[in-house]
Amino acid sequence: MLTLVAILVDGVIYSSWLFIVSAGLTLIFGVMKILNIAHGGLYALGAYTAVSAIGSYFAGGYPPLASYALLLLVAVVVGLVFGLLIERGVLRLMYGRDEIVIVLVTYGVFLIIEDAIKVIWGASPYYASQPYGLLGRVQISGLAFSVYDLGLIALASVTGALLWWGLNRTRNGKLLLAVIHDREISAAMGVDVRRVFTVTFVIGAMLGALGGAFTAPTTSVVPSIGVELIVLAFAVVVIGGLGSIEGAAIGALVVGISRASSVHLLPEAELFVIYGVMSLVLAFRPQGLFRRVVARKI
Amino acid sequence: MSTPILETRNLDKAFGAVIAAAAVNVRVEAQEIVGVIGANGAGKTTFVNMVTGYLTPDAGTILYRGRDITALPPREITRLGICRSFQIPQLFPGLTVLDNVLVALGIASSRRLGFWRALRSPARIESAERLLADYGLSEFRDRMITVLPQGVRKLLDIAMTTVGRPAIVLLDEPTSGISVEEKFPIMTTILDALRATEATIMFIEHDMEIVERHAARVVAFYDGRVIADGPTREVLTNADVRQYVIGAELHRRR
Amino acid sequence: MRGPAVAIGLPFLLFCGLIAAGFLMPGWLRFITLIALAKGLVVLSLMLLMRAGLVSFGQGLYYGLGAYAAGLGVNLLKVTEALALLALGVAVAGAVAWVLGFLLTRYREIFFAMLSLAFSMILYGLLVKSSALGSTDGFNLPTPTFLGFAFAGTAARHALFVLTASVAFAAALLLHRYLGSTRGYLGEAIRENEIRVEYLGASVRGALHVKYVLSAALAGAGGALTAVATGHIDPDLAYWTTSGEFVFVAILSGTGSVAAPFLGSFVFEMIRTYAFAYSPNTWQMVVGATMLLVIIFMPGGLWSLFRRRPRLVTRS
Known part of the structure; x- marks a missing residue:
């Protein structure tokens, strides 16, 4: 029973973190048809920037609780600056090229970001656990959980809700959905697709950085966090169905719960389980769980 | 009565609420040339798709020389000797015209595909050039598909359909997308080349003058059903056909 | 068409030159060339798939399988013959691909890649967690024998070079022959139009399955040779970044010729070696920047430098 609670809570916490990152990845894929490996780099940039920001913030003796706002600010700034840089500086030159070639381009950008991080921050681990310890722990069925971790669930829920509201209830969001549904027709109807691309990429980048920024306090920040994250996020969006936000939520839950079960029951199989589940899902639902029915033009 | 080369019995096919075929019974004897007419959405292409295995009928059977071929995949039906051309030419756009034909010949020439002998053998190049000449395509030999005009693509599509010397050739609107002046010579080229192979031919066509000139027999579709089947002159003067098919075609022309 | 004498003679001369150069090269260059040849086999395997329109972002699976099969062949089965280890790597990779092929041939594009x-x-997850195989550290393997001869020191390194060069040459030659055959061309045909291929009477999935197994066998050979050459294997051989690197080298090389993957692989290893030597902290950055530049300025890959532009109209 205790194990079950632990699996569920740990799983949902892990899923929340995965969802925040994957939502950005799947949004970019849905709108731009780009599987963005550089997302891992944005995540790492978010984490490192957060570490530095938190470090100087607490050294300055400012009110500790406002550090959460600082994390948010970091995500917005990193996403804005690097999102614009990557989309305007690199991807814009590539539109129209083969999907796989663009994947490679984002891989190249990812490698560059990785080394840039090593040049700026070095290879040794960083810690910024102050915001993590601040909130203490609570008991759930006799198990202690960190309030910060539970806060991640709230953050993911708010992020998901905001995305849903933004896409379905605002004019710009509906334009975005129109582009996801049919890029050519949207362009013909007068939607400025390039502008939509830029905005989407920046929002996606912010989500990646947001995931990184809020992960920083919970772990040691090392250069490999980006590489490890991106393949996990791939698994999530592929399970959910590339380009679907609801799918990313479900995919994150599937991956999160499977991983938590494995960690508690069979630690050797941790990575194996995640990709095993992904292969199983693809074997039966090639388009992922949330299949968007695409009207094929013949 | 002899076994027909192709026979369909009570073919049904529905796409949701749309009936694309309802109890379609067609018998074709060897070496017949049959025109298939009907307005858009009448079920002509569905018929071709079912016969060649692209679609599986909801009910009914398809017999080839008395053998049940109903749920076979396209490649097996092709191997048996039933081939089809396409309304939208299905070519290999990244290859030259010659390579398109060579690949087609290579695949069609043997059941076990060679992995060692070169595709571009002198003998095969020669037969490819002969085929291109039959269809008047020699001058396009080394062009890429992407630069070809529509009429040339249609001809190449049909030429590639016939590489395996099929016993039955189904032509899906061979002259669609081709200008009025070109239609007649192109159709003549196609049928001359096909007659030389002694194939049984069914062709879908909207132009009644072409149907009248080339088909000995006509099958008329309306709403997924066969509403007339017989000698060309009889069918084309049939009251139902005049109302539901030819009337519609006249509207189409305007 | 060039004459058959040139078609066979020129590659053979190149091969002899390569072997001779192997004896003259300084040790570091010979090692880089050796690794480039072994990895070139993996890139060649990707090229085979790419000609059929498939891009695998997981070729590290077969690279790793080939390497681990060879490594376990030495350490567990006590096989010491290099050729036998190579055969083992090829067989294991091919067998796994045969099974996975039933599933993978149903997918295209990004889904196949993912x-x-x-x-x-x-595989990576399994290797990392199996302590019997050394977990993340992997394990070492001793120098093998060559056709029964136990060489040591420099002689062993020369033997290894000759073996690898011969395997690469044979594989390239066989693949060239295959790509020129009807079955070989079927790859391009499938990439261009699957419906037409089925309507010509060939099985698309069957053809892709064969190509997938062939490709895995080549990658397995590359993995086995890398294992034998470096004397060490670890799970990184199967990690996604390794696979991504192969895809990059395949794009860098272009699909124009079976020689291209080896050339591309050599260029890549040189770039990496020099980047690593001159700026050990930013070599990935150099590689990434090269990647972007190649993709922007050389869409046809390195091989396009050697080829005349594709002609629209020729010989009247």
Whole structure:
């Protein structure tokens, strides 16, 4: 029973973190048809920037609780600056090229970001656990959980809700959905697709950085966090169905719960389980769980 | 009565609420040339798709020389000797015209595909050039598909359909997308080349003058059903056909 | 068409030159060339798939399998013959590909890429967690024998070079022959139009399955040779970044010729070696920047430098 609670809570916490990152990845894929490996780099940039920001913030003796706002600010700034840089500086030159070639381009950008991080921050681990310890722990069925971790669930829920509201209830969001549904027709109807691309990429980048920024306090920040994250996020969006936000939520839950079960029951199989589940899902639902029915033009 | 080369019995096919075929019974004897007419959405292409295995009928059977071929995949039906051309030419756009034909010949020439002998053998190049000449395509030999005009693509599509010397050739609107002046010579080229192979031919066509000139027999579709089947002159003067098919075609022309 | 004498003679001369150069090269260059040849086999395997329109982001699966099969062949089965280890790597990779092929041949484009990535990550996950195989550290393997001869020191390194060069040459030659055959061309045909291929009477999935197994066998050979050459294997051979690197080198090389993957692989290893030597902290950055530049300025890959532009109209 205790194990079950632990699996569920740990799983949902892990899923929340995965969802925040994957939502950005799947949004970019849905709108731009780009599987963005550089997302891992944005995540790492978010984490490192957060570490530095938190470090100087607490050294300055400012009110500790406002550090959460600082994390948010970091995500917005990193996403804005690097999102614009990557989309305007690199991807814009590539539109129209083969999907796989663009994947490679984002891989190249990812490698560059990785080394840039090593040049700026070095290879040794960083810690910024102050915001993590601040909130203490609570008991759930006799198990202690960190309030910060539970806060991640709230953050993911708010992020998901905001995305849903933004896409379905605002004019710009509906334009975005129109582009996801049919890029050519949207362009013909007068939607400025390039502008939509830029905005989407920046929002996606912010989500990646947001995931990184809020992960920083919970772990040691090392250069490999980006590489490890991106393949996990791939698994999530592929399970959910590339380009679907609801799918990313479900995919994150599937991956999160499977991983938590494995960690508690069979630690050797941790990575194996995640990709095993992904292969199983693809074997039966090639388009992922949330299949968007695409009207094929013949 | 002899076994027909192709026979369909009570073919049904529905796409949701749309009936694309309802109890379609067609018998074709060897070496017949049959025109298939009907307005858009009448079920002509569905018929071709079912016969060649692209679609599986909801009910009914398809017999080839008395053998049940109903749920076979396209490649097996092709191997048996039933081939089809396409309304939208299905070519290999990244290859030259010659390579398109060579690949087609290579695949069609043997059941076990060679992995060692070169595709571009002198003998095969020669037969490819002969085929291109039959269809008047020699001058396009080394062009890429992407630069070809529509009429040339249609001809190449049909030429590639016939590489395996099929016993039955189904032509899906061979002259669609081709200008009025070109239609007649192109159709003549196609049928001359096909007659030389002694194939049984069914062709879908909207132009009644072409149907009248080339088909000995006509099958008329309306709403997924066969509403007339017989000698060309009889069918084309049939009251139902005049109302539901030819009337519609006249509207189409305007 | 060039004459058959040139078609066979020129590659053979190149091969002899390569072997001779192997004896004259300084040790570091010979090692880089050796690794480039072994990895070139993996790139060649990707080229085979790319000609059929498939891009695998998980070729590290077969690279890793080939290497681990060879490594376990030495350490567990006590096989010491290099050729036998190579055969083992090829067989294991081919067998796994044959099974996975039933599933993977149903997928195209990004889904094929992602599913192959998933399978390679499964292998990685297994290797990292199996302490019997050394977990993340992997394990070492001793120098093998060559056709029964036990060489030592420099002689062994020369023997290894000759073996690898011969395997690469044979594989390239056989693949060239295959690509020129009807079955070989079927790859391009499938990439261009699957419907037409089925309507010509060939099985698309069957053809892709064969190509997938062939490709895995080549990658397995590359893995086995790398294992034998470096004397060390670890799970990184199967990690997604390794696979991504192969895809990059394949794009860098272009699909124009079976020689291209080896050339591309050599250029890549040189770039990496020099980047690593001159700026050890930013070599990935150099590689990434090269990647972007190649993709922007050389869409046809390195091989396009050697080829005349594709002609629209020729010989009247």
